[in-house]
Amino acid sequence: MKLAAVAAVIAFLYALPAVASGQPYVLHIIALSCLYAIPAIGLNVMLGYTGLVSLGHMAFAGIGAYTAAVLMVDAKLSFWLALPIATITAGAAGFAVGSICLRFRTHYFMIVTLAFGLLLHQVMNNWDEVTRGAAGFPGIPRPAPLAIGDWSHSFGPLAGFYRLALTGLLAAFALQWAIVRSDFGKVLVAIRQDEKLAGFKGANTMLYKTTVFALGSAIAGFGGVLFVSFLRAASPDAFSLAESINMVLIVIIGGAGYLAGPLIGALVYIAVPEYLRAANELRLVLFGVLLVLITLFAPQGLAGLLQSGWKRVRR
Amino acid sequence: MPEGFLEQVINGLMMGSVYMLVALGMVLIYGVMHVLNFAHGVLFTVGAYVCHLLLTRVTGSYALAVVLSMGVLAVLGIALEHAVFRPLRGNLRSQVIASLGLILAIENTVVWIWGPNALQMRIPATQSIVALGELHFNLHLLVVIGVTFAVVAMLFLFLKTTKLGTAIRATSQSAEAALVVGIPVESVHRFTFALSTALAALGGALLGPLFLVFPTMGDEPLVKGLAAIILGGMGSVPGAVIGALVIGVAEALSTLYFPTDYRDSVAFMVIVLVLIARPQGLFGVRMRGED
């Protein structure tokens, strides 16, 4: 029953370009929400399930994005080759940085991730020869059409890319789901609850945390590649400290430690401001207040609220 | 030693003393309540704006405006402590996240009220230039440094000699023990928060005339203040003072040796290295909040 509902929603989303062909703006917003939800899933695995509050998450999305940009534009590599390479690069960078950051805990961990986030952002901003510097990296291509046998799909037009973004999100979501259900995920949740105890029970917590940092960074990098391919331009500002903090905001508002949390968070973060386009400063004020209220009164985020609301309805 | 080395040290000490005010406020809160308040930077900004408002609309006296803005911010601090930080006590993660939310809310409220453009705060009395040999300094900068050091001295005296100061130090060592010996921990928390936000306001009000008053003016002092208290060892007041000065000097000196577009990272990488070598910071006794 639940499965059927999910399948129906997914089918509807895939069919949307055909239904809403006159609504490219809607497709654009949903695609963008997907592209924010992917790094948010990466952060949810770290923050929501393992309890690692990284304040430099988007820097790894940036590593993926710029790696792919350079590979596609300068090395003339195909998107389909650049995507896995960039994802792995972001993951490797996450592993290296994570193994330093994870020597620290709580506040110290946050500050050290913030420090690395700043450093990586400065590299993107300052390394003119490779990243094209602060002015941004224009001319990043959309993926080339894919043809398997008789079936072919092109990703240049909005509708085509929309399906790719959706597929990317589903892949990231499926990975998250697999992680959470696995024994590996069990250890992560144990670490979140009581890291010391998990260690005495026999978990090599450092290894698990580093792995999850690398994994989260790889997911962020994967999202970053799709993001710049969607925008067809990369800009260091998209991977700044402020964006990393916004990512934390997305995960918390959506519901940290819930499978659907990052999706809800990204949708709220992207779609609501688009809806409120008029009131600009005010909408950021509202987001700030919402974040404070959620930490105070609904630490489970919107996903948690929905779940408990649903339980109440069913009762 | 490259040319200009000494001068850079002086530059660094000056900026370091500005960072100090922010660092002190943060370290007091951290020590007593174990809260890392990321919103401290925007409170600094609000302090500057309130001071500007009081100076131009209410009183013509800069000194009075500074003191009043400290009062206003102290009240705001108490309100925040009561509404946000007290309910989240003991939950580090939520406190940090709530303070990130406060940054968004407060900074954009400032933009909403005062607009995105910078305001100027001119205090004619402190505009002149003081020459020290070949070097020239703006008088207001010397005022800032003088006031900062006076405040630091007063704070130390206060913490060491008064009953309330002793209560603060006791609470920061162990809240439970403080409760046992009859210290009203709740009141100490409230007072510490008020003191800390008043210090933030003082920083903003002092810095406004030297530079400009603008919505993101608190970001830099926040980041540097944060760096300072980590370097000094979280929770150590003398550590914060030294940490702020070290950060200021390291930053200024880094311009002699490193490309300036990596200046911010240089400061932070120094901190990461120090932490790897000495996890408790320069003056910290031990890490708190480990488990």
Add this chain to the structure above:
Amino acid sequence: MARRFPRFSLFKLVLAASLALFAGAAVAQQKLSIGIVTAMTGPLAAPGKFQLNGFRLAEEEINQAGGLAVGGRKYLVELKVYDTRGNAAEGASAMQRLASVDNVPVVLGEVLAGAAAAEAPIAQDNGLPFILTVSTAPNLTGQGNPFLFRVNAHNDHLTVALAEFVARQGWGPVAFIAWNNDTGRNGVNAMRKLLGANKIGYVGYFNVGDVDFSSHVTNIRTGRAQAVMLLMDEEPGSLAIKQIRDAGLKVHLIGTLAMGSDRFLKRLDAQKLDGMVQYNAFPPNVDLPRIKNFAQRYKAKFGEEAHGFAAQSYDGLMIAAAAMQKAGSVSNRKAIRDALASIRHEGVIGTIQFDKTGQAKPPVYVTQWCSDGRRRVLYPESMKADCGAG
């Protein structure tokens, strides 16, 4: 014909503006939405404001003249303004919305290069002409996007005259204090290219929001720089000059167009600015009717001296209007694009004509502050004029 047409339209506008005062109630006209993307909040809100002022003035003048006459009908222009905060993703969404929901025939604006780079391809997808009026990053044009146009001179072009001037003065080494963003970095790179690396002294970058320049000042002193180029906006610019002068540094100051205005003077004093040169796209006091007139109208509406960004943006909207007239349509985007590609427009900043990459080459100026707080024009030679004309 193409040459005379815009002039005629401008003349008509001015005439109609005065007539409109007497005309009273006009016939009900149709609305024509024009898309604007700009930074109204965020770190680049200040330049965004000047940009929007220029659009607003053009909107008002067109409407007071009774609207835009295209294909036998009159249209009242209505600006659809979206704030992008200089953020690429928000800019892309705004552009998509303007293209498909608001269905505008043309979009103008953007301040930040990174956002413009993400907006331009979406404009191209939708066959929607997009006119940049402020962003100066050189690599924006030249991406093979036929729908992208830029009214203002880009960085390399802007700095040419200044570099020539600096080279002629024999100042060296030239030090820099520059924003660590596209404005600052592109400026430094352009000057390095033009002056030669051996003329470049200390380069001090700072982040948007930094206010203390003391360590840069020290390094400039010890580096024995003869001139300092300040690549930033007016707010940090005023702080930097104050700190340089307070420190007693005797160097020639070189600035950007943000530092050649009376507003900038108000932040400092004439003595601190004396002798400073800056490149400029629109010196408001130049003795040319087009410039003087615009400066007056701008002052009447906004109560302050005209800003180059505003003048460029004003021209942007006017050239879009002219292109729609030339195309004879307010909805056929392709025709409007083609009209833009071939148009020659006499704007307030000078003659605007787009090359194959969509880049215009309006005149650029070098102005210099006099000791009395007025400005003189040093370049181009043909316009050389003394204090009070810059």
Add this chain to the structure above:
Amino acid sequence: MIEVRGAAKRYGGVVALADCSMAIERPGIYGLIGPNGAGKTTLFDVITGATLPDAGRVRIEGRDVTGIAPHRLAALGVARSFQECRVFPQFTCLENLGFSLQMHRVGKTLRREQALRMLRLVNLESYADEPAASLSFGQRRLLEIVGTFIVQPRFLLLDEPASGVNPMLLETLTGFLRAMYQQRPGVFLIVEHNMQFIMELAQELIVMHQGAVLDRGAPEAIQASPRVIEAYLG
């Protein structure tokens, strides 16, 4: 089997362990007692790798394990409980036990079976699917201790297992510990303040005082030891 040689540890100015040496040669239930601040918990922390001693070595079965990571000790068959009682609060009782088993590479299907069996032994089976946070303190304590036994450790260190447990549950606990020892004898080292409980259970008592081992012997002998009485009263 467990050997501590010359362990020393200071926290700031406070001496927690001072040249503490102790050896346990054969399986049995050992009680570790001493006045508050004698260094019992610090000794536990040093043995289990939670704390790196300032000086001294720890050996388990002849292998130097000083300061090694807790998870490596767990792999050697060392399990411990905590004075403050630690379980995973959001995990259910089953998940808590299942996690211990998972860490010892027990397959998924076996986990549930074994966990249920253990819960039944301490009368917690009706709480199997309740989160640990909803249990009473005493029940949580039982859960914690069951969680250490379920992996059949060869070295078990319990830190004040009886504190905060009501008399009825205490009986369950005593019976459980005995049964476990009979089933699979190992080194059980138990810090305890409840003298009645530990006297009843332990074969040998080790008395700590001022950061070192003061005396050890059979419970009756220790009860009569003048040194121990002096330490407790002084």
